[in-house]
Amino acid sequence: MKTSHLLIALLTLGCLALPATAADKKKPKVKRPPVITPVDEAAVAVLKPYDKNGDFQIDRTELTAMQDAYKAAPTGPLKAFDLGSDGTLDDQFDRAGMNVKLGAVPMAEADKKRAEKAKQKEEKAAAKAAAK
Numbered sequence: 101m102k103t104s105h106l107l108i109a110l111l112t113l114g115c116l117a118l119p120a121t122a123a124d125k126k127k128p129k130v131k132r133p134p135v136i137t138p139v140d141e142a143a144v145a146v147l148k149p150y151d152k153n154g155d156f157q158i159d160r161t162e163l164t165a166m167q168d169a170y171k172a173a174p175t176g177p178l179k180a181f182d183l184g185s186d187g188t189l190d191d192q193f194d195r196a197g198m199n200v201k202l203g204a205v206p207m208a209e210a211d212k213k214r215a216e217k218a219k220q221k222e223e224k225a226a227a228k229a230a231a232k
Contacts, residue, residue, distance in 0.1 A: 147202050150166050170188070
């Protein structure tokens with residue numbers, strides 16, 4: 101008798117869960133405007149010459165060249181990337197900040213393309229609606 105009560109309870113819970121999942125599928129999609137990623141142009145201008153392979157990331161070999169340049173001119177533009185203020189560009193801490201700055205460039209380009217496509221789509225829809 102206990103197993104039959106358990107079986108009935110499980111079947112009841114299963115039946116209650118079905119309408120909830122069906123209601124989720126009927127929700128309309130919300131259109132969100134594309135967000136344009138901000139790019140620190142000054143930081144990218146300083147880092148770009150050191151990114152030899154053009155992958156928008158500062159590798160360890162590229163970092164050694166930056167460290168040499170920073171030692172030669174400790175008050176130069178690379179000082180802004182010394183986040184630890186210890187006089188050296190660290191492999192993990194400082195390089196991660198540089199890669200975030202450089203990584204925003206392709207993201208911003210992709211955001212602009214997405215915004216352009218969305219605008220073209222809206223223009224087509226408006227032209228189609230005006231033709232009717």
